[in-house]
């Protein structure tokens with residue numbers, strides 16, 4: 699069976715998008731996603747995205763990391779899919795419903811409410827997710843936020859000076875995180891401006907992570923380092939995150955992310971070559 703795909707990216711975080719909303723496809727498996735994401739095969743990406751019909755929203759977006767794990771949220775892919783869809787839509791994801799709206803090469807996404815409880819991250823045992831008494835090498839006392847997927851955020855003097863390639867995998871796979879974790883390292887770059895690098899669960903270092911930007915902005919607002927809106931500068935470019943932290947810092951509303959995404963090329967492949 700020959701299957702068409704669209705290669706897209708958001709700030710250099712790249713996706714193979716398969717559209718099964720009208721013509722159905724065989725079910726995507728972790729092994730198939732891993733094969734499609736493998737850059738040695740000539741396609742390759744950080745995440746494989748499958749669009750399917752939904753009973754509760756305009757369509758459903760399934761997200762597979764390059765290691766084949768299926769996960770709940772992907773901020774950059776949400777903007778890419780908004781641009782591919784071409785109009786405002788409600789999208790069902792495993793991490794909850796989101797609302798996407800394309801705007802001239804950019805897209806705005808309502809990512810839903812952040813969660814801060816240790817069970818919601820999830821962590822293996824109870825602790826204050828606003829000041830976690832744990833550390834790995836030079837990285838200590840992170841905050842944890844679930845924005846449809848789990849994140850820890852470390853605030854450091856200089857995010858670019860941290861050897862995230864060496865530390866990322868150990869933190870991602872630490873038993874403290876029963877579903878593994880996305881690892882964010884951020885530093886203050888100016889008033890309401892943060893620099894961010896991300897080690898993604900199931901994908902490693904990427905040029906940008908939209909949910910990482912959301913989690914980091916929310917953590918920084920909770921910590922009263924910045925106020926909304928916050929510009930997050932990633933290696934691949936900038937995102938703007940808005941969130942009303944409310945008086946308690948526990949959040950009065952959904953996270954809104956705005957930033958660019960674009961189509962790179964279209965192609966097709968033989969399903970059985972990757973299955």
Ligand SMILES: N[C@@H](CCC[C@H](N)C(=O)O)C(=O)O
Nearest residue numbers: 772773774847899907908909
């Ligand atoms: N690149 C994404 C996040 C993809 C999923 C993440 N690696 C996870 O395992 O939760 C983004 O832009 O948010």
